[in-house]
Amino acid sequence: MFDFEKDLTVAREIGYFYEKKHNDQKEALSEIRMVDITNIEVNEDVVTISTTRPGILIGKRGSNIEALQKHLKEKLEIKSINIKEDTRACSIRRHLELFSEDFSYFTEDIDYFCDD
Numbered sequence: 427m428f429d430f431e432k433d434l435t436v437a438r439e440i441g442y443f444y445e446k447k448h449n450d451q452k453e454a455l456s457e458i459r460m461v462d463i464t465n466i467e468v469n470e471d472v473v474t475i476s477t478t479r480p481g482i483l484i485g486k487r488g489s490n491i492e493a494l495q496k497h498l499k500e501k502l503e504i505k506s507i508n509i510k511e512d513t514r515a516c517s518i519r520r521h522l523e524l525f526s527e528d529f530s531y532f533t534e535d536i537d538y539f540c541d542d
Contacts, residue, residue, distance in 0.1 A: 432468040435502065440466070440475075443497045457482075464512040471505040473498065476512040483509060 440463070444454035461483045465476035477483050484491045491507060498504035 429468060433466050436468050436473055436498065436504070437466050439498055439501050440494065442501075443494055446497075447493070465510075468504075471503060472508060473504050473506075474508040474510055476510045478512050480509050480511050 441454070441458065444458050445451055448454045448457065460479060462478040463475055463483075464478060465474075467474040467476075475483065482490075483494075485493075491509070495504070495507050498507065
């Protein structure tokens with residue numbers, strides 16, 4: 427079942443994770459853009475993240491995904507993250523808009539053409 431509020435909360439926390447990781451909003455947005463998250467689904471305590479670049483999300487030897495999972499577990503009691511490769515050429519504009527109003531200046535120059 428679709429729970430927009432839960433999906434929104436997870437999307438924000440992913441944004442906060444990258445901002446905390448870099449201590450710089452522009453660097454965080456740059457990495458988020460590279461990861462290219464196309465969808466976030468929350469089912470109970472499991473998050474499924476669809477991305478066109480799963481290797482970047484996972485990181486070297488899984489370090490990034492482990493840190494993200496730890497962050498989401500601490501903040502939202504999320505037990506696991508599933509990663510799904512999305513072969514569609516979509517951007518993350520809709521998720522960036524959900525993270526924070528502070529991110530809005532960045533979304534204007536992102537190419538957005540998903541079929542939703």
